[in-house]
Amino acid sequence: MKKKFIISLVILIVITILIGLFISSPGKTKWKNETFYIVNVSPNMQIMLKQDEYKKFKERGAECFISRMLKNFHNISTLKFELPQPPKLTFYVLKHGSEYKQMSGLPFESGMGGGDGLGTSALVVDDVWFFDDTGNGYGCDRVTIGLTHELAHIILNAYPKNNYNEAFEEGWAELVPQYLAEMEMGDEIRTNIIKTLKNDDIYELEWLMDNCMYCDEKSMVAQHRKTYISMYLWMRGYVHEIEQKYGLDKMSAFNFMMKKWSAMPKFATREEWMTAIGNIIDMSGEDVLHSKKLQLIGHKAFLSQLTAQ
Numbered sequence: 001m002k003k004k005f006i007i008s009l010v011i012l013i014v015i016t017i018l019i020g021l022f023i024s025s026p027g028k029t030k031w032k033n034e035t036f037y038i039v040n041v042s043p044n045m046q047i048m049l050k051q052d053e054y055k056k057f058k059e060r061g062a063e064c065f066i067s068r069m070l071k072n073f074h075n076i077s078t079l080k081f082e083l084p085q086p087p088k089l090t091f092y093v094l095k096h097g098s099e100y101k102q103m104s105g106l107p108f109e110s111g112m113g114g115g116d117g118l119g120t121s122a123l124v125v126d127d128v129w130f131f132d133d134t135g136n137g138y139g140c141d142r143v144t145i146g147l148t149h150e151l152a153h154i155i156l157n158a159y160p161k162n163n164y165n166e167a168f169e170e171g172w173a174e175l176v177p178q179y180l181a182e183m184e185m186g187d188e189i190r191t192n193i194i195k196t197l198k199n200d201d202i203y204e205l206e207w208l209m210d211n212c213m214y215c216d217e218k219s220m221v222a223q224h225r226k227t228y229i230s231m232y233l234w235m236r237g238y239v240h241e242i243e244q245k246y247g248l249d250k251m252s253a254f255n256f257m258m259k260k261w262s263a264m265p266k267f268a269t270r271e272e273w274m275t276a277i278g279n280i281i282d283m284s285g286e287d288v289l290h291s292k293k294l295q296l297i298g299h300k301a302f303l304s305q306l307t308a309q
């Protein structure tokens with residue numbers, strides 16, 4: 001009897017130690033042959049850190065960055081997205097400078113953005129921003145258009161895609177803060193660019209699909225680039241047409257588009273894809289791709305919203 005008790009006790013102790021080890025040692029993941037520690041900071045947000053940054057994080061945390069991301073995320077969450085699965089925010093922390101540039105594949109040495117090979121399910125952020133965030137002096141509560149754009153990328157990743165092009169990803173991510181969350185009128189520089197936009201400043205969809213969205217005008221804020229504005233106006237025009245045709249408010253129209261697009265089969269040609277996109281709003285694939293019709297509808301909608309205010 002005593003022997004049995006001792007054996008049970010030993011087994012219990014071993015199990016407790018194993019559970020303890022499991023809980024205290026963080027999970028790990030690999031990206032480009034580098035090992036990252038996984039830290040779950042909330043049920044819908046995780047941070048990936050290399051060993052040095054993980055140690056630093058254990059010592060001093062990154063309270064401002066984390067609270068700001070959760071605040072921006074909460075801001076988006078108040079919109080009524082009908083997502084097929086709950087979103088999970090993932091950030092990979094990279095050392096600013098060459099590591100950031102090399103690992104991310106972006107033409108920048110710091111900041112936040114998509115990471116090479118990570119798809120749209122995660123973002124990279126430089127270590128200076130991560131550890132020393134102050135909201136650019138505006139505080140940890142700051143909700144911004146740029147951050148909402150970046151987080152929108154991750155949230156909209158919940159939709160499956162059989163057809164992919166980066167231009168649409170940017171169009172959606174712009175539509176979320178600017179139109180759906182109604183943040184755009186706070187950006188006077190952008191408002192002036194759109195107000196004085198000439199026909200020649202607007203890119204057709206095909207150009208946007210075949211060229212890099214951020215490779216021109218490198219030094220400018222993404223939201224002020226003509227590539228981003230053109231794609232935004234295209235998307236705004238498209239959603240406007242859905243609102244009109246189906247009698248939907250903007251949020252329902254956005255959800256409608258996302259569901260329709262994600263249910264599309266993989267098309268063999270771009271023309272077939274554009275025809276399917278055009279069918280939803282009674283527009284030809286040719287006009288969707290090779291004209292500025294949707295951009296101009298979006299432009300008109302923007303201007304009438306501006307004068308209504």
Ligand SMILES: [Zn+2]
Nearest residue numbers: 149153170173
């Ligand atoms: Zn983007």
